[in-house]
Amino acid sequence: MHQTRVTLEQNEIPTHWYNVVADMPNPPLPPLAPDGNPVAPEQMLAIFPGNLLEQEMSAERWIPIPEEVREVYSIWRPTPLMRASRLEKVLGTPCKIFFKYEGVSPSGSHKTNTSVPQAYYNKQAGFSRLTTETGAGQWGSALSFAGQMYGIDVRIYMVKISYEQKPYRRSMMQTWGANVFPSPTDMTNAGRDALAKDPNNQGSLGLAISEAVEEAASRPDTNYALGSVLNHVLLHQTIIGQEAKTQMAKIGEYPDMVFAPCGGGSNFAGIAFPFLADKAAGKKVRLVGVEPTSCPSMTKGVYAYDYGDVSGYTPLMKMYTLGHNFMPPGIHAGGLRYHGESPLVSQLYHEKIIEAVAVPQVATFAAGVMFAKAEGIIPAPESCHGIRAVIDEALRCKETGEAKTLLFCLSGHGHFDMASYDRYLSGKLEDFDYPKAMVDEALKGLPNVDWPPKAA
Numbered sequence: 145m146h147q148t149r150v151t152l153e154q155n156e157i158p159t160h161w162y163n164v165v166a167d168m169p170n171p172p173l174p175p176l177a178p179d180g181n182p183v184a185p186e187q188m189l190a191i192f193p194g195n196l197l198e199q200e201m202s203a204e205r206w207i208p209i210p211e212e213v214r215e216v217y218s219i220w221r222p223t224p225l226m227r228a229s230r231l232e233k234v235l236g237t238p239c240k241i242f243f244k245y246e247g248v249s250p251s252g253s254h255k256t257n258t259s260v261p262q263a264y265y266n267k268q269a270g271f272s273r274l275t276t277e278t279g280a281g282q283w284g285s286a287l288s289f290a291g292q293m294y295g296i297d298v299r300i301y302m303v304k305i306s307y308e309q310k311p312y313r314r315s316m317m318q319t320w321g322a323n324v325f326p327s328p329t330d331m332t333n334a335g336r337d338a339l340a341k342d343p344n345n346q347g348s349l350g351l352a353i354s355e356a357v358e359e360a361a362s363r364p365d366t367n368y369a370l371g372s373v374l375n376h377v378l379l380h381q382t383i384i385g386q387e388a389k390t391q392m393a394k395i396g397e398y399p400d401m402v403f404a405p406c407g408g409g410s411n412f413a414g415i416a417f418p419f420l421a422d423k424a425a426g427k428k429v430r431l432v433g434v435e436p437t438s439c440p441s442m443t444k445g446v447y448a449y450d451y452g453d454v455s456g457y458t459p460l461m462k463m464y465t466l467g468h469n470f471m472p473p474g475i476h477a478g479g480l481r482y483h484g485e486s487p488l489v490s491q492l493y494h495e496k497i498i499e500a501v502a503v504p505q506v507a508t509f510a511a512g513v514m515f516a517k518a519e520g521i522i523p524a525p526e527s528c529h530g531i532r533a534v535i536d537e538a539l540r541c542k543e544t545g546e547a548k549t550l551l552f553c554l555s556g557h558g559h560f561d562m563a564s565y566d567r568y569l570s571g572k573l574e575d576f577d578y579p580k581a582m583v584d585e586a587l588k589g590l591p592n593v594d595w596p597p598k599a600a
């Protein structure tokens with residue numbers, strides 16, 4: 145029988161997370177306050193526990209994974225590495241295509257790789273409540289599951305329009321014991337302000353972040369958890385790439401190119417960073433992040449200090465950004481509708497160590513449907529972006545006759561996104577052009593600070 149699936153034993157779950165900072169040519173730039181001074185870690189203790197902040201700042205190459213976290217990981221890890229041989233046949237490509245499937249987690253995406261350690265470290269540090277925001281619901285469900293594992297109350301501000309349109313993601317969070325509130329709520333100043341201005345406010349991710357941070361900052365027993373962007377989140381995801389390397393080595397393979405969809409950059413970092421360690425040691429491998437043409441932070445944004453949220457509650461981070469006021473169009477890959485890119489991924493892109501491409505919405509669903517027909521798995525709309533770029537590369541190689549080995553991260557399944565597939569299948573889905581005027585407008589709001597500070 146032709147082998148399509150490479151599995152690992154439970155004891156092959158990685159024992160350490162890989163910290164890319166140890167192999168970066170330049171140290172990461174510090175987060176800044178609006179006055180241009182670096183933010184002291186103590187200032188972040190209002191919403192994050194000390195043990196996670198330590199990871200956020202760490203330059204150690206290997207960080208041990210606690211046994212209690214590996215035990216919960218073992219519910220779904222190691223995840224399978226699969227060869228998409230039926231897709232190769234459909235495309236008629238000389239390339240080999242492999243994917244690492246993260247949709248087997250309880251909540252259906254890679255996000256549990258970080259929600260579990262985040263809940264664990266908060267519990268260890270004595271916190272009993274966590275707040276967060278969720279848009280499409282993937283992060284909210286991942287944190288709800290993790291909170292349940294360690295006995296933490298999870299409180300989720302869910303963008304109101306999603307709360308109403310995606311009732312089953314909400315039920316999932318409630319099944320795992322979380323409290324879910326349609327944001328804006330009347331429970332926070334940020335929410336009350338928004339409702340006073342517009343009682344019918346449908347909410348936004350930026351507003352939900354403001355509500356979740358406000359609640360966490362106002363209570364000593366409560367912290368805040370973020371599902372992407374931050375260094376410690378990217379760190380936790382590196383088990384994806386470590387496992388993939390072991391699995392490829394078992395069948396004598398090594399990728400020429402690695403692809404993943406890029407929202408805040410966590411699943412891309414997860415699969416790509418462990419290969420970057422080899423690249424730093426002189427090995428040849430190309431690492432490609434894939435973003436939507438409608439929200440192209442790396443391919444069309446600027447590299448500058450900007451806020452992580454709309455209200456400007458977060459420290460300033462140096463990143464590729466479209467401006468924190470940028471309102472991305474209502475595309476169906478909710479997880480990719482973020483104005484910025486994580487500072488680590490941004491710096492590596494700026495230094496030309498990794499690459500980025502942008503793909504349009506309709507073509508991503510076409511790729512997802514082609515993949516589902518060939519391989520059976522229905523990918524999340526976010527994941528379809530990575531698949532689109534892989535298919536494009538495989539077709540390019542068909543022209544040139546190059547037989548490359550391609551690997552991508554299938555970050556999640558699309559079982560809760562069938563309304564979006566429905567729109568695609570009935571021809572109602574549109575492409576959004578790069579809204580240059582909107583970006584130019586949002587870039588006007590960039591804070592005027594840099595590191596090292598500009599000479600006065």
Ligand SMILES: *Cc1c(COP(=O)(O)O)cnc(C)c1O
Pocket residue numbers: 253254255282283371372373405406407408409410411412479480524526527555556557
């Ligand atoms: C959240 C999400 C993404 C995008 O977030 P990253 O931090 O860039 O990984 C991609 N795919 C899925 C399935 C997601 O849930």
